[in-house]
Amino acid sequence: MTRQKLYSLVLVLSIAGYLWLIVNLFPDWLFLHESPEVCLIKIVTGFPCPSCGTTRAVLFFSQGEWMTSFLMNPFGMLIVFSLVVFPVWILIDLIRGTSGFLIFYNKTEIFFRQKMVAILAICLVLLNWIWNFTKGF
């Protein structure tokens, strides 16, 4: 992954994320009565995916209800962190001409490729998925 490719991808994803939050905060603007359903797994099978509820979790977090946000979906916190930190980090990198975020990205990839870490992460995601089932989305 090259620096330019990664930075543009993350910036586009961040902008899309903020746009998605705006759509969910003000659905009336798009003449929607409720927030739209986009999860392919949920549409096709009717069952939630591991990250279903993340949007609601982020919205709860932004209103200061951190516990509700965590109970809705712990992924929400990760998304909030990414949406706040990554674009700023990238902009600082671009202004200064450094590659701090790229190094962080590569180190994260290497970290998650370790067998034990990968197994633990997969177990956590599966547990979160099972938890999502019990929440009855």
Place this chain on the structure above:
Amino acid sequence: MEASKVDMYLMTAGKHFESHQIGFLREKLLALDDSKFVQLQSVSLKDPTILLIVSILGGQLGIDRFLVGDTGLGIGKLLTCGGLGIWALVDWFLIMGRTREVNFQNVQRVLM
């Protein structure tokens, strides 16, 4: 390496690479030392068709990206519900090309 050996390798492994890379690969393989043939054959190549199937079935969870080795992007896809479904959909069309690219990079490591 002998031309017949190279052609046989390219015939069996050709579908794992982009068509425009085949000519370059053939040239490099012909110039390659015979002793590296075993090493070359032991390079694990991922089948683009399999990756496409995985992408269609498990793209929403980023499994295709994890398989191809893009762990960071896989995590991104997993956390964002396949990029709101859009990224997962776009990847149906990108993943085969990306698989061939990764295969080419892996083989290049032996060639260099």
